[in-house]
Amino acid sequence: MNAFDDPELQELADRLASPDPGLRRVAVLDLVDCPEPEAVTLLIQALRDPDPQVRQEAAKVVDEFESEDMADALIAALNDSDEVVRNAAAHALSDLKDPAAAKPLLAALEESRDPFVVAGILRALKSLREPAAREPALARLNAADPGVRREAVGLLGWLKEESNLPALIDRARDDDDAEVRRAAVGALVYAEPASVAEALRYVVGDPHWQVRAEAMNSIGKLHHQDSLPLLIEATRDNTWQVREKAADAIGKLGRVEGIPALGECSRDAMSNLRKAAIGALGAIAHEQCRPYIQTALDDPDPDVRKLARWAQSKLSAA
Amino acid sequence: MPIANHHSAVPVTVDADKCIADKGCTVCIDVCPLDVLWIDESTGKAHMKYDECWYCMPCEADCPTDAVTVNIPYLLR
């Protein structure tokens, strides 16, 4: 058992050594109020307690401590037999900010097979933006578990390295899981637009609407002018949310050729889409936008009318 | 002016079998912003003493044994 100079800490240590798991559990709760940095060693001890309820309690308070001080213990807890403990550990790991934590994480990643553990470690490495995580992340892009692939995509996206684009494009196009494809499409926004043009052309035809909507978003963020025809096409998508994002993106591109499609959208039954369309027409602020903006001044929806007035002022300023 | 007591159905219930206040736990009592949860001297368990609830949920969310339930108060149901 540990011995501590601080009497409060010593008292907690004694209680944590009690044979009664109920008392140990309450001692863990009190650990949170202890300002001594060494309290974390007691927490780590509690994370290894033989009683699952004590471990759960410790896991629930891990986010009240600095994760840096217990990276190893948290990695170990990812393998706990108890789900609450594993989830809490994964969550706390993703709060790691200290670059020094990367090393043990990478070591653990190498040895881990369990999808939950792997995904947790990848998520922790993601926010550290650790370049050495690149290789293992690439290797996990083909993991059987979609949760693992999703975290691997996230990690590579945060690294923003050009060399990872082909792998991300692969996931964006061909992954079986819609959330993985969506994440990968969202990650493409750091690219030189031309290098992902072909991929964007492909993913706008994705069967899942959220992937298509993400594609519109990415085209807008990339300001990829050559994708304009894709956006115009998407303004006729069956799902209004996709049409909405397409209209937004046309506005970001600022292209006159998109005006007729936006004009169509400005007559859509869904007011959210009319808003996006008039917003985009205002962003383009070309003379050809005027008739649509004029009509929208009398739209039944006040948000559309507001945007129309704003768009009109943009026109007169242009 | 004399003062009378009146009854009120309170929203927070504590499952006495699950509550470990007798082990020294005071989590729900500590986190209540309105200090309405107290130890019931007769049972040693937590209970809602004052009907001054904001139904904000920390007592339920932070209870280590899931003994606390915050119900929506009757007048709001």
Place this chain on the structure above:
Amino acid sequence: MNFDDVAIIDTDVLVIGGGTAGPMAAVTVKERYPDLDVTLLEKANVKRSGAISMGMDGLNNAIVPGHATPEQYVREITIANDGIVHQPALMAYAQRSYPMIEKLDSWGVHFQKDETGDYDMKKVHHLGTYVLPMPEGHNVKKILYRRLRRHRVKVENRYQATRLLKDTAGNVSGMIGINTRTAEPIIIRAKAVVMATGAAGRIGLPHSGYLFGTYENPANSGDGHAMAYHAGADLANLECYQVNPLLKDYNGPACAYVTGPLGGFTSNAFGERFIECDYWSGQMMLEFFKELESGKGPVFLKLDHLAEETIQEIETVLHTNERPSRGRFHDGRQVNYRKRMVEMHISEIGFCSGHSASGVWVDETGATTVPGLYAAGDMASVPHNYMLGAFVYGQICGESAADFAQQRSEFELDKTLIEKELIRLRAPLERADGIPPEQMEYKVRRLVNDYLQPPKVSRRMEIGLERILSVRADLPLLKAGDAHELMRAMEVHSIVDCAEMAARASLYRTESRWGLYHYRVDFPETDEQQWFCHSRLYKDESGAMASGTRPIAPYIVSLGEDKDAYNQLRVKQAANA
């Protein structure tokens, strides 16, 4: 118990209120001068106190480079607040907004990021992009607590401050209060004081019938407003109430900033949008109020047009953050976002700069008009501050208070004030019988609803003031059976103070401004000639509640063309008003 019987605790900087701004102020003092002794006093428990006890679901005033500029923000808030702002204070917030986000991010607060790790800013209207979602924002309080422990800030939970202390020269020098569990008095002597006691959220009465079913955390009973007033500080623009949209009967916010970026909106009974105003403001609330009362009412939160995936996302955010009992409330009434619109209403009135503009006057350094006293968060006068503003002004006040404490010389406490307060604190427990706090509180808050709630009518407010003063005369009758009731009794004192302030401030400004917040039916026009100024409320030399004006400091960001654009919208809006 007399002055000499009460132990005096000494500290360098005292922070009153452990919600959002308070912990930030305390940590900031320690970061600046690690050797200073900092005490954080909290009426509840800092782990779960204040407006964000269960976290927050997003920032709606994030000024992130590339998405908005400080100048743009200052301009928009100036317009939203009908010109009555202290722009240097807005600018101080605006410039520190992004560094604060970065600081909180480094502490582990979860902001939404895109797939490359950049902040995932959302545009809600065409004017500026300020919304940064926090779908996992439930950990904010834990993170603050971690920081408090790390810096060894002394935390005193379950203490209610009731009066600020002064030295013989008139500088604020600490506080006197009570332990809410034992009723023991406590005196803390401090070289500087930061107040962060939150909104005055328990002035009006919610429709539900529960005194504590308020929009704001009901622990925020306006104690800070009352204490600052009695210490001689100026309060500003109190007639600019807070009134917020909320779910009918349930006191949680409508969360347009959560649902808006995902396509949800506020609608009338026909499922149509009706809000013309672009800004969260009293103008918007006036439209809300009028629609509510009209043939197209009531008002609803409309989500039933959204996709299943989107609704699940909304449910996850709304039912785990800020007011998580919302899901349970809906279940009880078989309300499903997919199937039907959710009925909304408006909240009772309050003073809260978080969403509105009124509070204890502070400048851009967080200083009140009393030396040694600083104020931050929902109680201070910087408009539309929300959670991020509370953090920023917590930081600013922490810095200012630390500097003030550093250079302060020895001082003597003013004993007469303490003796007087000890008598006031003792009275409710010493009475054999009297009026329970709950009854007196209900009475004064019912008067607020009946007489002070907008639309405001002069004669009605005059009657209200008279009736509130008659409750004030009853304060000595308060009877407390235990320490807990003593806390409630002292809160009733604050509530009566705030109710009187609301009445007097509203009567003083003889014009209409800020939409519904100060809509005076018998003075319907905005009078820029006479009333383009802050209103002051303060305790005059005779101890009476007095009013006055404070000129608007010269703008540092001109309104330019945007003001005209806004006025154009106004004209349009008047037609349907």
